[in-house]
Amino acid sequence: MRIGLDLGGTKIEGILLSNGGAIEQKVRVETPSDNYRKTVDSVCRLIKNLQPPTPVPVGIGTPGSLVLPEGLMKNSNSVCLNHKPLQRDVETKLGYEIRIENDANCFILSEAIYGAAAAAQSAFGVILGTGCGGGFVFNKRLVTGPNGIAGEWGHNCIPVSVRDLIKQDRICHCGRTNCIETVISGRGLTQTHFENFNQTLEASEIAQLAENNNSDAMKSIDTYAKQLAYSLVTIVNMVDPHSIVLGGGVSNIKALYELVPKYLTHVIFNDAVHTKILPPAFGDASGAIGAACLWPEN
Ligand SMILES: [Zn+2]
Numbered sequence: 362m363r364i365g366l367d368l369g370g371t372k373i374e375g376i377l378l379s380n381g382g383a384i385e386q387k388v389r390v391e392t393p394s395d396n397y398r399k400t401v402d403s404v405c406r407l408i409k410n411l412q413p414p415t416p417v418p419v420g421i422g423t424p425g426s427l428v429l430p431e432g433l434m435k436n437s438n439s440v441c442l443n444h445k446p447l448q449r450d451v452e453t454k455l456g457y458e459i460r461i462e463n464d465a466n467c468f469i470l471s472e473a474i475y476g477a478a479a480a481a482q483s484a485f486g487v488i489l490g491t492g493c494g495g496g497f498v499f500n501k502r503l504v505t506g507p508n509g510i511a512g513e514w515g516h517n518c519i520p521v522s523v524r525d526l527i528k529q530d531r532i533c534h535c536g537r538t539n540c541i542e543t544v545i546s547g548r549g550l551t552q553t554h555f556e557n558f559n560q561t562l563e564a565s566e567i568a569q570l571a572e573n574n575n576s577d578a579m580k581s582i583d584t585y586a587k588q589l590a591y592s593l594v595t596i597v598n599m600v601d602p603h604s605i606v607l608g609g610g611v612s613n614i615k616a617l618y619e620l621v622p623k624y625l626t627h628v629i630f631n632d633a634v635h636t637k638i639l640p641p642a643f644g645d646a647s648g649a650i651g652a653a654c655l656w657p658e659n
Contacts, residue, residue, distance in 0.1 A: 363378050363418050366408065366421045367464065369423075369464075373390050373391075374389045375408065375410075384646065400442070401447070401450050402454075416457070420460045421460070421652050422466070422652035424437045428509060432449055462503065466496035466503050466511075467649075468494070468647045470496070470651040471646075477642040478637075481603035483500075483600065483604075484498050484602055484606055485512070486607075489609040489612055491546060492534075497602065515541045515542035516533065518540065520594075524539070527556065531544070531549075531552065541592045546611075547609070547610055551567070553584055557584075589621055590622075590623075604636065608647060617638070621638050622636075
């Protein structure tokens with residue numbers, strides 16, 4: 362057994378995960394809004410509630426990452442966590458060691474161990490939601506590095522080959538211009554649709570219209586798939602993952618699983634694409650499952 366927590370901006374979800382990947386228990390509480398102390402208290406209370414009589418290891422997935430060696434959080438959209446020693450504070454309160462990892466990394470770890478990419482030797486995961494997170498797993502282990510940013514390709518610049526698909530430069534929340542995230546996040550799709558058809562719709566609404574054969578929405582989804590494929594080819598040409606698993610709200614758009622491989626064939630440095638582009642096996646639970654998987658089965 363292991364405990365996994367997904368510490369999000371609005372909710373904290375905690376699970377007790379069996380060896381084999383079954384969720385034995387699940388608890389969900391609201392995240393105290395913008396209050397670091399209360400957030401640490403809630404996290405520790407939830408862990409204590411889940412702990413069986415013989416304590417099991419604990420992992421936490423959260424937006425952002427730990428800056429080493431100081432151990433302070435950065436890049437979290439739950440901004441009260443930034444510059445705070447989250448891991449140290451939780452460990453002090455609990456009295457034992459825990460592990461913390463970026464939520465996109467937890468997502469792909471869960472999919473690579475128990476989910477869509479369980480049969481793959483290597484898997485890249487992309488969360489296409491409000492923003493765009495990424496992570497890479499090789500031989501069931503996360504690839505991490507000294508900057509704590511492995512997989513954060515969403516803040517690379519969009520390829521010049523798809524620059525013409527946007528009407529004007531897009532400023533990313535990170536301060537850079539034309540980050541991949543500005544086109545392939547849900548907000549990016551909304552903006553592309555607005556630029557072309559002067560209509561403001563959520564990504565899910567555009568997807569629904571496209572399924573009902575609305576030609577404007579179908580064009581926007583097609584443009585989006587091309588932007589995503591041309592952005593992903595950097596990953597494919599560099600580390601050649603066996604599988605790419607899409608997650609987040611935008612991953613519900615079924616057309617992507619035909620269109621992205623098609624557009625990848627246009628730009629990959631090969632005659633054919635053998636990379637599998639897969640929908641996720643787990644929904645909301647992937648973050649907590651992946652956080653538990655930061656520890657091996659015991
Ligand atoms: Zn950016």
